[in-house]
Amino acid sequence: MEKIIVRGGKRLTGSVRTEGAKNAVLPVLAASLLAEKGTSTIYDVPPLADVYTMQSVLNHLQMDVSYENGVFTANAEKRSLRPTAPFEYVRKMRASFLVMGPLLARTGRAHVALPGGCAIGSRPIDQHLKGFEAMGASVEIGQGYIEARVNGRLQGAKIYLDVPSVGATENIMMAAAMAEGTTIIENVAEEPEIVCLANYLNAMGGVVRGAGTDTIRIEGVDRLEAADHTIIPDRIEAGTFMVAAAITGGDVFVEGALTEHLRPLVAKMREMGVVIEEKDNGMRVIGPDILRPVDIKTMPHPGFPTDMQAQFMILLTQAKGTSVATETVFENRFMHVEEFRRMNAAIKIEDRSAIITGPARLQGAEVSATDLRAAAALVIAGLVSEGETVLTELRHIDRGYVDIHKKLQNLGARVERVTVEDEKDVSDAGIHIVNNEAIH
Ligand SMILES: CC(=O)N[C@H]1[C@@H](OP(=O)(O)OP(=O)(O)OC[C@H]2O[C@@H](n3ccc(=O)[nH]c3=O)[C@H](O)[C@@H]2O)O[C@H](CO)[C@@H](O)[C@@H]1O
Numbered sequence: 001m002e003k004i005i006v007r008g009g010k011r012l013t014g015s016v017r018t019e020g021a022k023n024a025v026l027p028v029l030a031a032s033l034l035a036e037k038g039t040s041t042i043y044d045v046p047p048l049a050d051v052y053t054m055q056s057v058l059n060h061l062q063m064d065v066s067y068e069n070g071v072f073t074a075n076a077e078k079r080s081l082r083p084t085a086p087f088e089y090v091r092k093m094r095a096s097f098l099v100m101g102p103l104l105a106r107t108g109r110a111h112v113a114l115p116g117g118c119a120i121g122s123r124p125i126d127q128h129l130k131g132f133e134a135m136g137a138s139v140e141i142g143q144g145y146i147e148a149r150v151n152g153r154l155q156g157a158k159i160y161l162d163v164p165s166v167g168a169t170e171n172i173m174m175a176a177a178m179a180e181g182t183t184i185i186e187n188v189a190e191e192p193e194i195v196c197l198a199n200y201l202n203a204m205g206g207v208v209r210g211a212g213t214d215t216i217r218i219e220g221v222d223r224l225e226a227a228d229h230t231i232i233p234d235r236i237e238a239g240t241f242m243v244a245a246a247i248t249g250g251d252v253f254v255e256g257a258l259t260e261h262l263r264p265l266v267a268k269m270r271e272m273g274v275v276i277e278e279k280d281n282g283m284r285v286i287g288p289d290i291l292r293p294v295d296i297k298t299m300p301h302p303g304f305p306t307d308m309q310a311q312f313m314i315l316l317t318q319a320k321g322t323s324v325a326t327e328t329v330f331e332n333r334f335m336h337v338e339e340f341r342r343m344n345a346a347i348k349i350e351d352r353s354a355i356i357t358g359p360a361r362l363q364g365a366e367v368s369a370t371d372l373r374a375a376a377a378l379v380i381a382g383l384v385s386e387g388e389t390v391l392t393e394l395r396h397i398d399r400g401y402v403d404i405h406k407k408l409q410n411l412g413a414r415v416e417r418v419t420v421e422d423e424k425d426v427s428d429a430g431i432h433i434v435n436n437e438a439i440h
Pocket residue numbers: 022023024026094095121122123124125126127128129163164165166167168189306307329330331
């Protein structure tokens with residue numbers, strides 16, 4: 001079993017580089033299925049568990065793919081693409097579901113396992129399916145799978161999303177790129193990752209306009225060809241390091257932290273008294289002696305990102321006074337609060353809000369995460385806790401963070417990743433270290 005061990009008390013200093021964005025690369029890789037000709041080369045692809053899962057999905061669909069040193073190549077020229085994305089992949093990573101739109105557009109059929117809920121909420125996919133049906137697909141659900149079919153090409157349509165779902169916007173955009181006629185999607189997600197996908201589709205010969213606003217207009221084309229594309233920096237990874245810098249009273253340059261992607265986080269951190277210097281290629285973050293309390297409410301972009309809620313809540317435990325964090329995007333994204341409490345945080349849940357009283361003297365503990373952002377938040381908590389924090393269930397953090405322990409070590413933190421043989425080998429001193437190499 002692997003664990004991350006954090007010993008608190010160090011102020012972070014230095015510089016850290018942000019990887020390509022997980023949530024941008026996954027839809028882009030799914031979209032590579034649409035290219036009838038050529039090989040797409042995608043740059044700045046982070047070596048994350050989710051990227052390897054998407055590689056396996058594309059392999060399973062009979063695409064030719066390779067991935068080395070941050071460069072992913074994808075060729076979908078084969079006529080005999082397989083239409084099925086099995087549960088073994090969708091269970092590991094919900095974003096496997098993003099192959100549905102491209103498969104339907106390319107082959108007229110998609111047979112994709114139903115994702116189900118997860119630790120942060122029930123996460124339905126009704127808006128994706130509504131979009132496909134509006135474009136002329138028949139959709140049936142049975143034996144845990146969704147079977148979608150279309151005779152001939154998908155047809156352009158006008159689609160209004162009930163909620164600005166990131167995944168539904170992406171899935172429908174990809175399907176519409178090769179549909180016959182014009183598709184207009186209203187009340188869409190405006191996240192930077194949507195813009196990244198639109199840029200790739202346009203490089204492939206697609207005609208997608210309005211990405212980054214609440215309405216996207218897509219003129220369907222007969223065929224798309226492979227293209228080269230670079231993934232945007234990961235604003236959530238960047239934000240995670242910004243919080244780590246601030247909470248330790250540190251002074252850290254986060255390379256790749258872009259102002260236009262991180263406005264709500266920057267605004268809230270400044271309200272707390274954190275000094276942030278915005279540069280062309282990143283942000284310098286300087287933590288103050290005393291953090292002020294603030295309230296946050298998660299919202300679709302450009303609101304405060306739900307994927308930063310857990311990490312920000314740990315920052316709020318160190319503010320002097322009472323803060324409120326309200327989660328409006330997912331109905332169950334407070335599972336980390338129990339673990340924070342085990343570390344001595346003073347947090348009460350009332351409905352969809354967490355009321356945080358600080359500053360708390362956090363204490364190291366054995367903790368485990370239920371999702372990747374909770375895991376990152378627990379590592380950050382460890383940075384300012386007395387004693388040792390031991391994080392298990394590392395499969396979550398590996399979905400979204402590349403070598404977080406090494407990056408924090410480089411900033412001066414006392415963090416290591418260890419493999420223990422199993423529980424019966426745990427020594428009196430704590431843990432018997434067999435090897436401390438990262439798994440990547
Ligand atoms: C791989 C990826 O990019 N994941 C991100 C994506 O997830 P994902 O695309 O799954 O999230 P959505 O934007 O779809 O979900 C937002 C809300 O809409 C609801 N909903 C969604 C689809 C649908 O058909 N019906 C419906 O009701 C969800 O239950 C949720 O309450 O956006 C989330 C919201 O920013 C982020 O937390 C995830 O990190």
